[in-house]
Amino acid sequence: MSNPFFKNNGPFELNQILNELNFEIKENSNNLIINDIKDLQNSNMNEITFFHSKKYRLAANATKASFCITTENLKNELPKSCKPIIVDNVLVSTSAITAKFYPDSINDDFDNTIEEIYNTKFNDKVKFGKNVLIGHNVSIGANCLIGHNTIIEKNVVIGDNCSIGSNNIIRNSLIKNDVKILDNCIIGKHGFGFYPNTNKNLRYPHMGIVIIEDDCEIGCSSTIDRGSMSNTVIGKNTYLDNQIHIAHNVKIGENSIIAGQVGIAGSSIIGNNVKIGGQAGISGHLKIGNNVEIAGGSGVIKDIPDNTKVMGYPAKNIRDFLRENR
Amino acid sequence: MSNPFFKNNGPFELNQILNELNFEIKENSNNLIINDIKDLQNSNMNEITFFHSKKYRLAANATKASFCITTENLKNELPKSCKPIIVDNVLVSTSAITAKFYPDSINDDFDNTIEEIYNTKFNDKVKFGKNVLIGHNVSIGANCLIGHNTIIEKNVVIGDNCSIGSNNIIRNSLIKNDVKILDNCIIGKHGFGFYPNTNKNLRYPHMGIVIIEDDCEIGCSSTIDRGSMSNTVIGKNTYLDNQIHIAHNVKIGENSIIAGQVGIAGSSIIGNNVKIGGQAGISGHLKIGNNVEIAGGSGVIKDIPDNTKVMGYPAKNIRDFLRENR
């Protein structure tokens, strides 16, 4: 995942990392330096990775990371070049270390880097309403409008000819050209991703961003969460109605139409030319093909192949559903 | 439809209109003037209309318009007084011409006509909170309250004794007397109406308004879209709970009660004394009778006669539903 926004706070000494994990230091590792944390495939020498499930065994076998957060049961899958760091709960420990490298990916407090827009370089460049606030690391293209009380928080790129309405809050997002965002949306906040833990849940990092491609329209009072380890993407010329919730890591294709109050749970992938009726819900980690039509109110709990019309809860072929429910 | 708010930008010369449609000009029509665009029934001499489906044949036979956007197949239904303008896609062309006459009905960018309320005539007349903004062509009756950060955008009439909460955005709306609007609502924005078009959807005009009759209450974080060719209406003493979405052209009768997170799709008509439970959804273009009760979570996909209780998805008689689902 290309990540333009979250700054790596590292490198750290290995000892600092082991301390964080309450890991007993068995050897002299004082002068070892860890540059980054990545997944098994993408990590390199002097980086740390994590391995928590047998299904990633092949990737573990081939990892180039120097260290790996893992369990006693899994450690033998790692190559000799990768030293295991044994912990009780791999995901919780990984979350803690990722937070160390990328603290901004955990913390979604209000953005205290903002300034009134008329004190920024956008004063002459953008048409804006009252009380517009702009954070650090924001760029805005030509011929854009930004409505009243809207907050463009840090780490936002907006292309040309965009119309952003009023009362929106946007952060960690890449908005391309000719996009319309109506009013009262929250875009780019972290998703509902955390490790449940009695007395104190543990949030995991959200290092992904939201990407809204050219010519999209986002309706009023919608929420689009940024991704955790990948991005949340709304494809070109896709229109969203009001009160829609798009969870983290969701990807929606081009030319799709999503009616009011639809919810799409985390990591689902929606194809091109998809039509989703009002109040339909799509479970997480599903794949919805191209040219699919999902009737309003449906609850989709499994993958849907291309060119299919479905309805019902659980959603099934629309002809079957209507025949059974005459 | 009486339309107090959208200004007719015409008249235009016929040639300007034909140019817009890439229509080859076959005769000398330089000095012809078109005053307005209306539907088949309401249009008059020197106005343009449109005719896109056989089901409007009788209206087409009788139209008084001088010109009609239509197709080769349909043109023979028009009277001799009405000259056909043949296009590939009647609705797309109609949309383009309507946008020419009524540009404000397409464009829902933030309202740049607003001023801080203390710079307006309402400073002494209305009790208001911090950061209240008022657009052009707004009137507010006696004894009204307007909460913090609320934006009364252009083209809003508010009656007497209304309590508008905080963080609301209202435009193109007629709000009668003794109405309460809680917080964070968006009222009068255009609906989710457009012609799907690969690479670039085409929005059609929303020339309707929102009318909220006396004694209504609108809950927090609700959205009520204005109509496209008719108005969206909330009847007298009807109460809406939080997070409700009312789409364009919907009409709700009097004394109805609509619980949280309900969605009503475009152009449906709801009767008087109707009760709708939480999260229920009603498809578009339906007619729900008087004294109907719709159980929470139901999905209504067909008309419902007066005095009926329904439940389920698709919604059916509640006794049948409960018997089948014991």
Added chain:
Amino acid sequence: MSNPFFKNNGPFELNQILNELNFEIKENSNNLIINDIKDLQNSNMNEITFFHSKKYRLAANATKASFCITTENLKNELPKSCKPIIVDNVLVSTSAITAKFYPDSINDDFDNTIEEIYNTKFNDKVKFGKNVLIGHNVSIGANCLIGHNTIIEKNVVIGDNCSIGSNNIIRNSLIKNDVKILDNCIIGKHGFGFYPNTNKNLRYPHMGIVIIEDDCEIGCSSTIDRGSMSNTVIGKNTYLDNQIHIAHNVKIGENSIIAGQVGIAGSSIIGNNVKIGGQAGISGHLKIGNNVEIAGGSGVIKDIPDNTKVMGYPAKNIRDFLRENR
């Protein structure tokens, strides 16, 4: 119910109360004083109570109230020490008298007691964004953040280490320690509770508050209504996703996880360690046990015992649902 926020406007002379009810005064009661209005169990001498249904007969037999709003049919259940005040509609009359004692519990107009935070004692104590407003009777603990445009209206207590995002509106709420509230939430507004009445519904009082226990997280654009005669409670370390609606009097236990767009209707009680999937709905006045899992999109219309997984509408045992819907 302990109620720290709503001030008793009494005492009132009995005649004032009888006048309010259009009750014909039959005896000389000029000098009688009524101190408060409470339910049958909790009321004492020189207080007024109400009794509207046979099912509260035993409580009525034992009430210590001096007066009781009731009907001709029920009056004989009261002890001799309690004089009946006979009315047509007990709940409507009770509402009117409660409103007399507790006017702030009916009226949810925008809070006109607020000031910009930099003019308050919190200026040096809290980290805050632009345009933050604070009402009367607010306290905020150590190390708290309050984001842009957020309004902490009157009667709010916030503990230590809380992170409140931007564009929130909070009133009549007790927020404990280490709570995160993301953006655009409305918390503590009155619920959707009123007596339907042709031409003019009658709101009943909402004297409860919202209590959010330690370590909770509330997602973006959620609404949590305060209670009417009891409180709305979110238990310790419970996490809510975006666009959730929690109605008045709902109580949610500890360590529960509630996904996006869920709605919980009034007075339902949810246990500890409960997981509720996206868009599920729970009817009012239900009891959901501990360790229950409710699948996304379900509609729950009856109580659910501990340790149960349910799915469907109406929700049933998840294995039965999936077997029937293969």
